[in-house]
Amino acid sequence: MKRPGVRITDVAALAGVSAGTASKALNNxxxxxxxxxxxxxxxxxxxGFTPDARGRALxxxxxxxxxxxxxxxxxxxSIPIMRGVEDVLSAGELATVLCDTRDDPLREQSYLRTxxxxxxxxxxxxxxxxEPRPPIDVPLPVVxxxxxxxxxxxxxxxxxxxxxxxxxxxxxQGLGCTRIAHITGPAHHRSAAERAEAVAAALCTxxxxxxxxxxxxxxxxxxxxxxxxxxxxCGSDQIARGVCDRLRELGRxxxxxxxxxxxxxxxxxxxxSRPPLTTVDLRLEDLGRRAxxxxxxxxxxxxxxxxxxxPAQLVTRESxxxx
Amino acid sequence: MKRPGVRITDVAALAGVSAGTASKALNNxxxxxxxxxxxxxxxxxxxGFTPDARGRALxxxxxxxxxxxxxxxxxxxSIPIMRGVEDVLSAGELATVLCDTRDDPLREQSYLRTxxxxxxxxxxxxxxxxEPRPPIDVPLPVVxxxxxxxxxxxxxxxxxxxxxxxxxxxxxQGLGCTRIAHITGPAHHRSAAERAEAVAAALCTxxxxxxxxxxxxxxxxxxxxxxxxxxxxCGSDQIARGVCDRLRELGRxxxxxxxxxxxxxxxxxxxxSRPPLTTVDLRLEDLGRRAxxxxxxxxxxxxxxxxxxxPAQLVTRESxxxx
DNA sequence: GGCAATACCGCACACGTTTTCCGTGATTGA
DNA sequence: TCAATCACGGAAAACGTGTGCGGTATTGCC
Numbered sequence: 001m002k003r004p005g006v007r008i009t010d011v012a013a014l015a016g017v018s019a020g021t022a023s024k025a026l027n028n029x030x031x032x033x034x035x036x037x038x039x040x041x042x043x044x045x046x047x048g049f050t051p052d053a054r055g056r057a058l059x060x061x062x063x064x065x066x067x068x069x070x071x072x073x074x075x076x077x078s079i080p081i082m083r084g085v086e087d088v089l090s091a092g093e094l095a096t097v098l099c100d101t102r103d104d105p106l107r108e109q110s111y112l113r114t115x116x117x118x119x120x121x122x123x124x125x126x127x128x129x130x131e132p133r134p135p136i137d138v139p140l141p142v143v144x145x146x147x148x149x150x151x152x153x154x155x156x157x158x159x160x161x162x163x164x165x166x167x168x169x170x171x172x173q174g175l176g177c178t179r180i181a182h183i184t185g186p187a188h189h190r191s192a193a194e195r196a197e198a199v200a201a202a203l204c205t206x207x208x209x210x211x212x213x214x215x216x217x218x219x220x221x222x223x224x225x226x227x228x229x230x231x232x233x234c235g236s237d238q239i240a241r242g243v244c245d246r247l248r249e250l251g252r253x254x255x256x257x258x259x260x261x262x263x264x265x266x267x268x269x270x271x272x273s274r275p276p277l278t279t280v281d282l283r284l285e286d287l288g289r290r291a292x293x294x295x296x297x298x299x300x301x302x303x304x305x306x307x308x309x310x311p312a313q314l315v316t317r318e319s320x321x322x323x
Numbered sequence: 324m325k326r327p328g329v330r331i332t333d334v335a336a337l338a339g340v341s342a343g344t345a346s347k348a349l350n351n352x353x354x355x356x357x358x359x360x361x362x363x364x365x366x367x368x369x370x371g372f373t374p375d376a377r378g379r380a381l382x383x384x385x386x387x388x389x390x391x392x393x394x395x396x397x398x399x400x401s402i403p404i405m406r407g408v409e410d411v412l413s414a415g416e417l418a419t420v421l422c423d424t425r426d427d428p429l430r431e432q433s434y435l436r437t438x439x440x441x442x443x444x445x446x447x448x449x450x451x452x453x454e455p456r457p458p459i460d461v462p463l464p465v466v467x468x469x470x471x472x473x474x475x476x477x478x479x480x481x482x483x484x485x486x487x488x489x490x491x492x493x494x495x496q497g498l499g500c501t502r503i504a505h506i507t508g509p510a511h512h513r514s515a516a517e518r519a520e521a522v523a524a525a526l527c528t529x530x531x532x533x534x535x536x537x538x539x540x541x542x543x544x545x546x547x548x549x550x551x552x553x554x555x556x557c558g559s560d561q562i563a564r565g566v567c568d569r570l571r572e573l574g575r576x577x578x579x580x581x582x583x584x585x586x587x588x589x590x591x592x593x594x595x596s597r598p599p600l601t602t603v604d605l606r607l608e609d610l611g612r613r614a615x616x617x618x619x620x621x622x623x624x625x626x627x628x629x630x631x632x633x634p635a636q637l638v639t640r641e642s643x644x645x646x
Numbered sequence: 647g648g649c650a651a652t653a654c655c656g657c658a659c660a661c662g663t664t665t666t667c668c669g670t671g672a673t674t675g676a
Numbered sequence: 677t678c679a680a681t682c683a684c685g686g687a688a689a690a691c692g693t694g695t696g697c698g699g700t701a702t703t704g705c706c
Contacts, residue, residue, distance in 0.1 A: 007662065018686050023664055030665085031684060053441040054386065055662030058377040058691045073406070075398030083396070083423065095437060097420040100406065114418060118376040214595050238595075268591060272537050272561075330692060341656050346694055353695080354654060378692025381661045 006047045015043040026051070063119045065095045066295060069111060069136070071103045072128035076266070077284060081126050081145055084288020092296060094121070103128075112138055122295045124288075125149075130158065131190040141298035145291040146284075148307045155298065156307040157291045161191060162198035164280040164312030168233045168261040169202045171278070171314055177231035177259055181224040182207040183217060183243065184235025192235050195263065199233060210239075217242020225250075230258060231320075237262035237269035240277050244319065248274065259320040275318035282312055329370045338366035349374070386442045388418045389618060392434060392459070394426045395451035399589070400607060404449050404468055407611020415619060417444070426451075435461055445618045447611075448472075453481065454513040464621035468614040469607075471630045478621065479630040480614045487603040487635030488518035491556050491584040492525045494601070494637055500554035500582055504547040505530040506540060506566065507558025515558050518586065522556060533562075540565020548573075553581060554643075560585035560592035563600050567642065571597065582643040598641035605635055 012022035017040060024030035025040035043049075057063040068085055070078040078098070086096050099115070101108040115123065115138070122141035127133060135149040136142060142149075148156035172180055182199045185192040187209040196207035208223060210216035217239035224232060234240035240262030247254050254260050254275055262270055262279035270277040287310055294304050335345035340363060347353035348363035366372075380386040391408055393401040401421070409419050422438070424431040438446065438461070445464040450456060458472040459465060465472075471479035495503055505522045508515040510532040519530035531546060533539035540562035547555060557563035563585030570577050577583050577598055585593055585602035593600040610633055617627050 008664095009662085019663080020665075020687075021685055024685085027664080031682095033684065036685080050436055050440040052662055053437075054377060054381040055691090056664075058381050058693090059662075059664040061664095061691080063377065073402070075402040079396070079398040079402075079423075082421075083425075086423070090433075093437075095420065095441070097418065098405075100402075100409070102406075110413075113373055114376075114416075117373040118418070268561075331694095332692085342693080343657075343695070344655055347655090350694080354652095356654065359655080375692050378661090379694075381663090381691085382693040382695085384661080384694095 006049050008049065008051065011040065011044045011047055011049045014047065015040040057119060061119070062121055064093060065097060065118070065120045066122045066124065066292075067097050067099055067111075067115050067120045069099045069101060069108070069115075069123055069125045070127065071101050071108075072126065073100055073102050074128070077128060077146060077282075078126055080284035081124075081288035081291070084285035084290075085124055085292040086288075087285070088289050088292035088296065108136070112136060116140065122299050124291050124295060126291075129189065129191065130161065130194075132156075141295055141303060143291045143295045143298065145287055152307070153305050155294050155304045157287055157294065158307055158309055159282050159287065160309040160311050161194045163309075164263070164282075164314075165195035165198040165233070166202060167312070167314045168263070168278075168280060169199060171316065171320065172231045172233065172259055172261065175231075175259060175320060179227065179229045180205065180231040180233060181227060181229040182233050182235070183220040183224065183239055184209060185212040185239070186210070195235050212236050212238055214238050214242030214245065218246040221246040221250075225252075231260070232258060233261045233263075235263055237264045237266045237273070237277055237279055240279070240319070241269050241273040244273050244275065244277070255318070255320050261320060265315050270315075270317070273319065278314070278316045278318075278320040280312045281315050283310060286310055329372050331372065331374065334363060334367045334370055334372045337370060338363045380442060384442070385444055387416060388420060388441070388443045389445045389447065389615075389622075390420050390422055390434075390438050390443045392422045392424060392431070392438075392446055392448045393450065394424050394431075395449065396423055396425050397451070400451060400469060400605075401449055403607035404447075404611035404614070407608035407613075408447055408615040409611075410608070411612050411615035411619065431459070435459060439463065445622050447614050447618060449614075452512065452514065453484065453517075464618055464626060466614045466618045466621065468610055475630070476628050478617050478627045480610055480617065481630055481632055482605050482610065483632040483634050484514060484517045485521040486632075487586070487605075487637075488521040488556070489525060490635070490637045491586075491601070491603060492522060494639065494643065495554045495556065495582055495584065498554075498582060498643060502550065502552045503528065503554040503556060504550060504552040505556050505558070506543040506547065506562055507532060508535040508539075508562070509533070518558050535559050535561055537561050537565030537568065541569040544569035544573075548575075554583070555581060556584045556586075558586055560587045560589045560596070560600055560602055563602070563642070564592050564596040567596050567598065567600070578641065578643050584643060588638055593638075593640070596642065601637070601639045601641075601643040603635045604638050606633060609633055 008022050009019045012019045022040050024032055025037040068082050072078040099111045124143050124145055126145040127147040130147055132148045132150045135151045135154050144156040148158050180203055184196050184207055208220045221243045232243055240260050243260050244254055262277040265279045265281035270279045331345050332342045335342045345363050348355055348360045391405050395401040412419055422434045447466050447468055449468040450470040453470055455471045455473045458474045458477050467479040471481050503526055507519050507530055531543045544566045555566055563583050566583050567577055585600040588602045588604035593602045
C-alpha cells in the first residue's frame with residue numbers, strides 16, 4: 001500500500017473532468033450525469049484514491065472526528081462505551097479519539113482546548129461514576145454517557161440502575177426467596193444509593209453500605225447471616241464474589257441455601273466467582289451506541305435534550321440457578 | 324471559553340503585523356526582532372488564540388497526532404501503555420488517538436487507511452499478547468510496543484519477560500525456598516513459554532502448562548503438591564490467585580508453608596488475592612513512554628531499529644513475605 | 647556622507663479539498 | 677423558430693496556516 005500521494009486532481013485528470021467535478025462525483029453532491037459520476041468513481045478506485053482528511057476538514061469545516069472524553073483511567077467502563085460509540089461512528093466514516101483526563105480538571109481543560117482547535121465534530125463525555133457531572137463549556141455538540149450532565153438541557157444517556165436492581169429482586173422472588181439482604185458500596189456513591197433505594201422499596205429492608213471490595217463482601221456476609229437470609233443481592237460483582245467466598249468458607253451452599261446476585265457483569269469477577277454470578281449487565285455498548293446516535297443527530301442539526309435512561313439486563317448464572 | 328473563531332489574522336492585526344509575521348513569531352521561526360515576537364505573543368494571549376489544527380496540518384504536513392493501534396479490546400494492557408505514550412506526547416503538544424482493531428485484520432486495514440488519509444505523524448502498534456506480529460505496511464514512522472515486529476529492521480519495545488521470571492526465582496531462593504514449582508498458561512503462548520524457560524533454566528524443573536484461569540491455578544495446585552514444594556511461581560496473577568485459594572482451602576498457609584508469586588501486577592487480581600500477591604510489574608507505562616520517545620525521534624528523522632527490552636519490576640507483597 | 651551589509655518584515659503562494667457561482671449547450675414550450 | 681428553462685460541468689474562491697523570497701530601513705564602516 002504505497003501512498004504516492006494520489007490527489008483528487010489526479011483522479012479528475014484520469015476521468016477527464018475538473019477537480020471540482022470529481023469532488024462532487026465522489027460526494028454525491030451537485031448535479032452531474034450518472035455517467036460522469038461512475039467514470040470518476042472508476043478512476044478513483046483505479047488509483048486507490050483516499051481523500052486527504054486535512055484538506056477536507058479545512059474546506060468543509062467538518063473533520064469527521066469525535067472525541068470520547070473520559071475520567072475512567074481503568075477503562076473498565078469507557079472501553080465498552082467506546083466500542084459502542086465506534087460501532088455507530090465508523091459506519092459513518094467518523095473516527096473516534098479517546099481522551100483520558102485522569103480526573104484532572106486541568107488536563108480536561110487542556111484536552112478541550114486542543115479538541116476545539118482540532119475542530120472535532122462533537123464530544124461524548126463519560127466517567128467512572130454515575131453521579132451527574134458539571135457540563136463542559138464548548139461550542140460543539142456534546143452528549144453525556146453514563147454520568148449525566150447537571151444541566152437538564154444537555155443530552156445525556158444513562159443506565160436505569162433502579163430498574164436493574166429491581167430486576168434482581170424480582171428474579172429472586174420468582175425463585176421463592178423471601179428474606180433478601182442487600183450489601184453494597186459507599187452510601188454517598190450514586191450508584192450504590194440508587195440501587196439500594198430500589199431494593200429497599202421492594203423489600204423494606206436495610207441495605208448495608210461499605211465499599212466496593214471483596215473484603216467488604218466477606219465481612220458483611222457475617223453481619224447479614226444473623227438475619228438468616230435466603231438471598232443476598234450485592235451492589236457490585238466484587239462484593240458478590242466476596243460474599244460467595246465467605247459463604248463457601250462457612251459451608252453454606254450457593255445457591256441452594258442462599259442465592260447471590262452481583263451487579264455490573266464484570267467478566268473477571270462474575271465468571272471467576274464460585275459459582276459464577278447472576279448479575280446485571282449495564283449494556284455499556286448499547287449506551288455508547290445510543291450516545292453516538294444522539295451525537296450524530298446533534299451534529300446534523302437536530303440536537304436532543306434531557307436524560308435518556310436505558311434498561312440494564314439481568315444475566316442469570318449459577319449463583320441463583322444451581323448447576 | 325467562547326470560540327469566536329479567532330484566527331491568526333486577528334492576532335496579526337492587533338499586533339500590527341502581517342499574518343505571516345505572526346506565524347513566525349508564534350513558532351519561533353524566521354528572523355524577527357524580539358520586540359515584535361513578544362508583541363505578537365501578547366496579542367495572541369489577549370485574544371486567547373489557538374491555532375487551527377486543520378490549517379496547520381494542511382500547510383505544514385505535520386498533524387501533531389499519533390495513533391495507538393491495539394488489538395487489546397479489554398484495555399488491560401493498552402490503557403497503561405497509552406497513558407505512558409500520552410505522558411510523552413502531550414508534552415510535545417501531540418494528541419493520541421486510540422484505535423481498537425478487535426483483532427480483526429479487516430478493521431486494522433480500514434484503520435490504517437484512514438490514519439494515513441488523516442496524515443497522522445506516526446503510529447504505535449501494540450497488542451494483547453507478546454508474540455511478534457507481522458509489521459504494518461504504511462509510509463509512516465512506526466514503533467511496536469509489547470509485541471515486537473517480525474521485521475528486525477523495525478523499532479520495537481518489549482518487556483524482558485525472562486528477567487522478570489528470573490527475578491521471582493531469585494527472590495524466592497533468597498527467602499530460602501528450594502523446591503519451587505511453576506504453573507503457567509498455554510505452552511504456545513510466548514509469554515508463558517518464555518517465562519517458563521527462564522524458570523526451568525534456574526530450577527531444572529518441569530513447568531505445568533494450562534490456561535490463564537484461576538480454575539487452572541486451583542487444579543494445578545493439587546498436582547504440584549505431590550512434589551511437596553515450598554514455593555509456587557505462577558505465570559499470571561489469575562493463576563496465582565487460584566493457587567492461593569486452593570491452598571487456603573487445603574489449610575496450607577501462604578507464605579509460611581508455601582510462598583506464591585504471580586505475574587503482571589494486575590491490581591484486581593494481585594491485591595484482591597488472599598494474601599496479596601508478590602508479582603512482577605510489567606512497567607507498561609514505561610513501555611509506552613519509551614515507545615513514544617522512539618516514535619518522536621523517528622518522526623524527527625532519526626529512526627531507531629531493532630528491539631529494545633525493558634526490565635520488569637518485582638513487587639513484593641504478603642504472598643512471599645508474611646504479614 | 648555614501649556604500650554595503652544586515653536585520654527585519656511583508657507579500658504571495660502552497661497545502662488539498664469543498665463549494666458557490668456562472669457559463670454553455672441542449673431541451674422544451676409557445 | 678425563438679426564447680425560456682434546465683442539466684451539466686468548469687473556474688475560482690475559500691478554509692487557516694506555514695514559508696521562501698524579495699524589498700526596505702537601519703546600522704556600521706570607511
